[in-house]
Amino acid sequence: MGLPAAKxxxxxxxxxxxxxxxxxxWSDEARQSAKARVxxxxxxxxxxxxxxxxxxxxxxxxxxxxxxxxxxxxxxLFAENDTYRVVFVDGxxxxxxxxxxxxxxxxxxxxxxxxxxxxxxxxDFYGVLETDGQSPVERPLAALNTAYATDGxxxxxxxxxxxxxxxxxxxxxxxxxxxxxxxxxxxEGAELTVLESGPAAARFNKCMEVxxxxxxxxxHVRAQGRDHERxxxxxxxxxxGKESVFKSFTMTMNGVLTRNEVVxxxxxxxxxxxxxxxxxxxxxxxxxxxxxxxxxxxxCESRQVFKKVLRNGAKGVFQGKILVKKDAQKTDGYxxxxxxxxxxxxxxxxxxxxxxxxxDVVCSxxxxxxxxxxxxxxxxxxxxxxxxxxxxxxxxxxxAEAIDEIADPDLAExxxxxxQAWLSRRRNG
Amino acid sequence: xxxxxxxIREGVDRETVETVQAMGGKYKYGxxxxxxxxxxxxxxxxxxxxxxxxxxxxxxxxxxxxxxAFDRWEQMEEPDWAMVDYPSIDYQDxxxxxxxxxxxxxxKSLDDVxxxxxxxxxxxxIPLKEQMxxxxxxxxxxxxxxxxxxxxxxxxxxxSVGTTFQDELKKAGVIxxxxxxxxxxxxxxxxxxxxxxxxxxxxxxxxxxxxxxSDGSFVYVPPGVRCPxxxxxxxxxxxxxxxxxxxxxxxxxxGSYVSxxxxxxxxxxxxxxxxxxxxxLVLLDDAEIKYSTVQNWYPGDEDGNGxxxxxxxxxxxCRGDRSKVMWTQVETGSAITWKYxxxxxxxxxxxxxxxxxxxxxxxxQADTGTKMVHLGKNTKSRIVSKGISAGRAQNTxxxxxxxxxxxxxxxxxxxxxxxxxxxxxxxHTVPYIEVKNNSSRVEHEATTSKVDDDQLFYCRSRGMDEExxxxxxxxxxxxxxxxxxxxxxxxEAQQLVAISLxxxxx
Numbered sequence: 015m016g017l018p019a020a021k022x023x024x025x026x027x028x029x030x031x032x033x034x035x036x037x038x039x040w041s042d043e044a045r046q047s048a049k050a051r052v053x054x055x056x057x058x059x060x061x062x063x064x065x066x067x068x069x070x071x072x073x074x075x076x077x078x079x080x081x082x083x084x085x086x087x088x089x090x091l092f093a094e095n096d097t098y099r100v101v102f103v104d105g106x107x108x109x110x111x112x113x114x115x116x117x118x119x120x121x122x123x124x125x126x127x128x129x130x131x132x133x134x135x136x137x138d139f140y141g142v143l144e145t146d147g148q149s150p151v152e153r154p155l156a157a158l159n160t161a162y163a164t165d166g167x168x169x170x171x172x173x174x175x176x177x178x179x180x181x182x183x184x185x186x187x188x189x190x191x192x193x194x195x196x197x198x199x200x201x202e203g204a205e206l207t208v209l210e211s212g213p214a215a216a217r218f219n220k221c222m223e224v225x226x227x228x229x230x231x232x233x234h235v236r237a238q239g240r241d242h243e244r245x246x247x248x249x250x251x252x253x254x255g256k257e258s259v260f261k262s263f264t265m266t267m268n269g270v271l272t273r274n275e276v277v278x279x280x281x282x283x284x285x286x287x288x289x290x291x292x293x294x295x296x297x298x299x300x301x302x303x304x305x306x307x308x309x310x311x312x313x314c315e316s317r318q319v320f321k322k323v324l325r326n327g328a329k330g331v332f333q334g335k336i337l338v339k340k341d342a343q344k345t346d347g348y349x350x351x352x353x354x355x356x357x358x359x360x361x362x363x364x365x366x367x368x369x370x371x372x373x374d375v376v377c378s379x380x381x382x383x384x385x386x387x388x389x390x391x392x393x394x395x396x397x398x399x400x401x402x403x404x405x406x407x408x409x410x411x412x413x414a415e416a417i418d419e420i421a422d423p424d425l426a427e428x429x430x431x432x433x434q435a436w437l438s439r440r441r442n443g
Numbered sequence: 444x445x446x447x448x449x450x451i452r453e454g455v456d457r458e459t460v461e462t463v464q465a466m467g468g469k470y471k472y473g474x475x476x477x478x479x480x481x482x483x484x485x486x487x488x489x490x491x492x493x494x495x496x497x498x499x500x501x502x503x504x505x506x507x508x509x510x511x512a513f514d515r516w517e518q519m520e521e522p523d524w525a526m527v528d529y530p531s532i533d534y535q536d537x538x539x540x541x542x543x544x545x546x547x548x549x550x551k552s553l554d555d556v557x558x559x560x561x562x563x564x565x566x567x568x569i570p571l572k573e574q575m576x577x578x579x580x581x582x583x584x585x586x587x588x589x590x591x592x593x594x595x596x597x598x599x600x601x602x603s604v605g606t607t608f609q610d611e612l613k614k615a616g617v618i619x620x621x622x623x624x625x626x627x628x629x630x631x632x633x634x635x636x637x638x639x640x641x642x643x644x645x646x647x648x649x650x651x652x653x654x655x656x657s658d659g660s661f662v663y664v665p666p667g668v669r670c671p672x673x674x675x676x677x678x679x680x681x682x683x684x685x686x687x688x689x690x691x692x693x694x695x696x697x698g699s700y701v702s703x704x705x706x707x708x709x710x711x712x713x714x715x716x717x718x719x720x721x722x723x724l725v726l727l728d729d730a731e732i733k734y735s736t737v738q739n740w741y742p743g744d745e746d747g748n749g750x751x752x753x754x755x756x757x758x759x760x761c762r763g764d765r766s767k768v769m770w771t772q773v774e775t776g777s778a779i780t781w782k783y784x785x786x787x788x789x790x791x792x793x794x795x796x797x798x799x800x801x802x803x804x805x806x807x808q809a810d811t812g813t814k815m816v817h818l819g820k821n822t823k824s825r826i827v828s829k830g831i832s833a834g835r836a837q838n839t840x841x842x843x844x845x846x847x848x849x850x851x852x853x854x855x856x857x858x859x860x861x862x863x864x865x866x867x868x869x870x871h872t873v874p875y876i877e878v879k880n881n882s883s884r885v886e887h888e889a890t891t892s893k894v895d896d897d898q899l900f901y902c903r904s905r906g907m908d909e910e911x912x913x914x915x916x917x918x919x920x921x922x923x924x925x926x927x928x929x930x931x932x933x934x935e936a937q938q939l940v941a942i943s944l945x946x947x948x949x
Contacts, residue, residue: 063524340866355881358848364876370891373863377891381876383846384884 078217105192119173163195183214213239256282295328473711512653728763747806750778803836
């Protein structure tokens with residue numbers, strides 16, 4: 015069955031301006047097969063059910079919509095933490111700004127380097143988790159990424175990493191169009207924290223494949239940068255082994271178009287996965303969290319916690335799904351999506367789904383939307399707090415459940431401070 | 444022809460079997476009436492549409508309306524988004540019109556109706572005579588709930604057999620008749636409202652219905668009138684290879700109130716039969732409609748042979764301010780259920796409620812839910828959905844809550860709970876939530892769990908066998924919805940819950 019003509023030509027137009035980067039034999043094969051996947055699926059369109067609430071047109075045009083570079087005076091998030099830095103500027107690796115020292119238990123390489131090697135551990139993962147994640151829902155932008163990613167980092171961890179790896183994405187060129195693909199493998203019992211920050215490019219397509227082996231723990235905290243006009247589509251594909259832990263938190267402030275997809279697959283028993291997000295949008299802001307969790311093992315726990323604060327016509331989208339396969343007994347699945355609409359023009363669109371084939375499970379989801387609680391506000395004001403700061407307090411309290419998902423208290427504190435700063439800036443114009 | 448000869452299976456004690464047999468077997472409405480039928484030729488085309496229109500003796504405008512729908516239907520594609528899986532339907536391999544021969548000339552009163560037909564309804568527990576009666580409840584004869592009356596419109600395959608209490612209703616100004624009669628007697632009302640809630644081109648099945656609907660019920664309650672009795676329609680599919688396409692239109696004028704009950708059954712057959720109905724409710728200022736359904740079409744056997752494919756479009760348009768509609772449904776039958784009774788809350792301060800129990804056992808597949816579209820200010824909606832899956836069944840709740848920008852200060856509360864009995868079934872929840880203003884509050888909660896072991900243990904320690912215990916726990920799980928049903932339906936529904944789950948334990 016062929017694609018509809020419009021979709022076909024849209025897909026061809028996009029692919030025609032891209033070329034598959036040079037690499038070794040295995041990477042060529044992986045990229046060609048990803049390209050074939052994109053051609054078979056076609057790039058997303060607003061009429062696709064999975065893109066019902068978010069118009070993907072800016073992700074699929076041959077050229078990106080330019081985005082102004084945002085000159086922030088503040089210190090970039092995580093810059094003062096003790097981290098191992100990896101820096102990309104408009105999607106191009108910056109060796110000078112990046113660390114090159116040796117990190118115990120950790121191998122870090124650039125994707126473009128890994129691909130030149132005939133035999134490399136990355137080979138077993140590159141595009142593999144992404145391919146698994148294409149069913150039952152197609153994710154053509156991720157396949158496009160696998161086919162055309164220009165670079166990325168590949169991290170293999172064999173023990174407890176001594177410090178977090180911080181990937182910074184700087185944006186300097188107003189019409190940059192970056193495609194990066196990271197591969198992360200945590201061996202049995204390994205531990206790693208990855209931080210990501212920055213806007214990256216005018217248009218950014220990023221894919222991260224994370225394979226967490228038995229007993230390993232992966233923590234991920236990300237801040238998506240304040241450049242308002244950037245357009246970002248990201249995918250995380252995670253495969254979890256026995257008794258492993260996966261925790262990911264994303265903070266988003268500003269951004270005309272953001273789509274963050276997280277695809278988690280439990281393959282070993284007793285694993286835990288938490289995905290959380292806090293976003294604050296003002297005006298021309300569109301933020302989409304799409305999460306798909308597949309339970310295919312015993313006694314696993316998954317949590318999805320997403321909070322959105324929206325105003326001046328900002329739009330928040332949440333599509334979350336828990337799929338519990340037939341033998342995934344004793345699954346504990348939880349999902350909450352909430353929005354706080356600070357004015358009448360903002361919108362919250364949600365589709366929280368459950369699909370359950372095992373009988374001995376506890377799964378629940380909740381979704382709420384509404385204005386700020388007047389009683390709470392009144393209480394604060396009666397204690398002498400002016401309306402503006404009182405509103406901020408209420409907003410931070412609302413976001414707290416999501417921020418609490420960050421395991422490291424210092425990082426949680428830092429994120430919370432950023433959100434407060436953003437709020438007071440908005441309030442003071 | 445009856446289903447009374449259930450074998451006593453291992454693990455089920457005699458008492459359970461007796462209880463079940465007392466209630467008439469697993470599917471107690473599975474017999475058929477042997478009656479001479481008048482069929483239209485198989486298949487559907489413009490000529491068949493014209494023929495149905497002619498059979499109903501319809502005016503030209505109605506025929507044109509149907510043809511327009513048919514032309515549209517031919518351009519449409521069958522939807523495939525629901526979580527139901529069935530072999531493709533050959534729309535040309537069934538009859539679109541079947542009427543008992545004795546109905547060729549419409550009987551003038553119930554006394555003239557073929558006794559075989561009357562007997563059919565008697566057997567279903569719906570005696571078509573004007574007496575104090577309760578729709579479909581056993582022991583109705585001995586029960587006297589303040590002498591409640593229920594008027595019945597009985598639809599047999601493609602035609603309405605008769606409508607009771609018409610005269611008494613007429614005195615109150617209420618029009619209750621078959622839709623074919625309404626087209627002739629009250630064309631101005633039908634013209635004004637038919638298709639105004641569910642347009643001809645609404646969806647594949649509704650469009651097909653618009654072209655070939657054969658009969659159904661029509662209700663008009665004039666301003667300020669509280670309908671003096673409950674109205675009810677009983678749909679019976681009898682003929683083989685025949686689709687039933689009924690159309691119901693209820694108009695509640697300003698300040699009026701009506702409670703409407705709908706029941707349906709069909710014989711047990713090993714081929715699938717199609718049922719595609721459309722129900723339109725129109726509510727003007729301050730009007731209230733309570734619409735209750737017990738859907739008990741033949742669900743097919745344990746291996747999924749036979750059963751009704753039930754594709755239904757039901758929608759209420761709360762046009763008037765302060766109007767209120769309440770949908771209550773107990774969905775236990777049908778091989779496939781595809782049904783989303785919806786509320787368009789257009790009038791300010793209007794309210795929509797949806798209470799649903801959907802039980803899928805054996806190979807049944809149900810994809811059902813509701814849409815609450817809030818357009819007016821201060822509108823309220825409430826959704827309580829209980830899905831129960833057993834055997835190898837799949838049960839999906841699919842719903843939409845939409846708060847439009849102008850629907851200031853509106854409220855929605857949604858609760859969807861799913862219960863799984865056994866490890867081969869599935870329970871799914873697919874809600875869509877769209878909030879486009881901030882003064883409205885939307886809350887959605889959903890849970891999925893299995894029958895609580897502690898509760899089961901407690902019941903069993905009190906001497907109940909496992910099936911009884913499950914039925915009791917499930918009835919408790921459904922209580923919120925059962926309470927929303929009119930009393931006579933609630934009793935039937937409780938029994939149905941137990942019956943539908945028969946054989947699901949152990």
